[in-house]
Amino acid sequence: MSALPNRVESLERYLQRPSAAPVLLKRLVGRHLTALREEAGLTQGEAAKSVRFSNSKLCRIEQGDGKKPVEEQDVVLLLRLYGADPDEAAVVRQLLRQAEGSVWWQRYNHSMLPDWLEQFIGLQESAETIRTYEVQLIPGLLQTESFARTVISLGLPMAGRAEVEDRTRLRMRRQEMLKRPDPPALWALVDESALRRTLGKPEVMREQLQHLLDVSTLSDENSTITLQVVPQDAPEALSSNTPFTHLRFPEQDVPDVVYLEQLNGAEFLERPEATVEYRALLDRLSAAALTPSATRELLQKTIRELAT
Numbered sequence: 001m002s003a004l005p006n007r008v009e010s011l012e013r014y015l016q017r018p019s020a021a022p023v024l025l026k027r028l029v030g031r032h033l034t035a036l037r038e039e040a041g042l043t044q045g046e047a048a049k050s051v052r053f054s055n056s057k058l059c060r061i062e063q064g065d066g067k068k069p070v071e072e073q074d075v076v077l078l079l080r081l082y083g084a085d086p087d088e089a090a091v092v093r094q095l096l097r098q099a100e101g102s103v104w105w106q107r108y109n110h111s112m113l114p115d116w117l118e119q120f121i122g123l124q125e126s127a128e129t130i131r132t133y134e135v136q137l138i139p140g141l142l143q144t145e146s147f148a149r150t151v152i153s154l155g156l157p158m159a160g161r162a163e164v165e166d167r168t169r170l171r172m173r174r175q176e177m178l179k180r181p182d183p184p185a186l187w188a189l190v191d192e193s194a195l196r197r198t199l200g201k202p203e204v205m206r207e208q209l210q211h212l213l214d215v216s217t218l219s220d221e222n223s224t225i226t227l228q229v230v231p232q233d234a235p236e237a238l239s240s241n242t243p244f245t246h247l248r249f250p251e252q253d254v255p256d257v258v259y260l261e262q263l264n265g266a267e268f269l270e271r272p273e274a275t276v277e278y279r280a281l282l283d284r285l286s287a288a289a290l291t292p293s294a295t296r297e298l299l300q301k302t303i304r305e306l307a308t
Contacts, residue, residue, distance in 0.1 A: 011091045013250070015098060017182075023122030025099035027064035027254050029075065032092055034062045036082040051077045072096055108170055112163070116266040120245075120259055124184070125177055129248040131187045131282050133230075135241060136197070138208060139188045141175055142215060142227070147208040148172065150200035178225065187226045189285050195229065195302050206306045213299040216292055228289035229298055236288040239281055246278055 014020050014028060037047050048058040053074070061070045061078070075096055079089040105113060105121050113121075124130060132139050137151060149168045156164065177183060190212075198205045216227045230236070245259040258269040258278045269275055290298060 008085075008088050008091055011088070011095060015091070015094055017126075017250070020098075021103055021122035021125045022099040022101065023064070023119050024126035024249065024254060025095050026070075029070075029092055029095050029099065030062040030064035031254060033075070033078055033082075036079070036084055037062075040082040042082075047078070047081060050081055070096070104173065105170070108166070112167060112170065114265075116268075119268070120261075120266060121174060123247050123257055123259070124174070124245075126249060127184045127247040128250045129185045129187070130245060131189075131248075131279075132243070132245040133189045133191075133240065133282060133285055134194060134243045135191045136243070137194055138190065138212065140171055141178065141186060142188060142212060142225075143171065143175075144204075144208050144211045145172055146204045147199070150204055154199060183224050185224045185226075187228075187282075187286075189228050189230055189282065189289055191230050192232045192298070195299070198306070202306055206303055209299055209303050209306070213296060213303070216296050216299065226292060227295055228286060228292060229295045230285055230289045234285075234288040236284050239284065244278060246275065246282055 011028070011032065014025065037044070040047075042050070044058055044062070045055055047053075048055050051074075053061075057074075058078075061074065072093060075093065076089075079092065084092070103122065103125075105118060130141070132141075137143075138147065140148070143151065145168060148171045149164060152164050152167045152171070153159070156167075159167075178186060195209065212227060215223075215225055218225065242260060244261075247257045247259065249256075255270050255272065256275040256279070258275050260267040260269065269278070289295075
């Protein structure tokens with residue numbers, strides 16, 4: 001394979017990335033195994049039959065599904081079947097072992113961190129670029145602690161104080177990735193109505209808007225955060241009534257992912273035709289949105305209005 005050295009080198013980069021979460025590494029291993037199978041000229045059914053796997057088991061391995069990494073012995077069987085180069089096979093096995101490592105969010109219980117949210121956090125932590133569009137609220141990665149506590153309390157009226165505090169701490173901990181030496185680039189598009197909707201006490205909202213203003217100001221100082229407000233009268237704002245997040249990863253080893261959060265779950269879109277459509281929608285929204293400079297002016301005006 002003429003492309004083998006580059007492919008091995010591409011895989012090795014992930015061994016040097018402490019921010020690569022297990023969920024990303026599992027997807028990376030699965031995608032690589034899929035490529036090897038296709039190069040070997042085998043269908044998924046043929047490969048599964050050859051190593052005595054069920055079709056569903058091989059499908060899960062290739063998709064990187066499941067909370068736990070696949071068994072290394074299962075991956076070894078597939079690598080042998082596909083005639084993988086020894087160096088390439090060794091790197092794949094290393095990635096699999098690295099995917100067994102623990103991550104900070106594993107200490108939260110399942111009721112607070114269901115599988116879909118755990119998967120999203122892992123993908124966010126591993127992303128190179130996070131582009132998000134929020135319709136009703138300030139994006140979670142840009143919320144102040146007081147605002148996050150208010151939003152969580154309103155969203156979970158039956159939750160006790162301890163649960164609200166735990167969820168608030170979890171949200172604040174998620175923001176720490178933006179302070180890493182290698183932070184992802186965050187590009188947030190926020191509907192203007194989210195700025196006008198006062199949640200909780202006015203001082204909480206003023207503090208939140210001031211935080212957005214501070215973050216937007218930092219964007220002029222080589223920050224990795226870009227903030228734009230989408231005006232309420234922008235026709236493009238009618239294109240989506242649902243908030244969504246588009247994630248892009250280093251290299252091209254893992255496809256883009258679009259995250260759509262729902263009331264009691266979430267949907268992850270990975271098909272290129274779907275993710276490209278959402279990326280194009282973000283481009284249109286960004287073009288219709290206020291520039292970062294005009295966004296700051298609107299934030300300053302809204303803060304003054306709240307103070308009166």
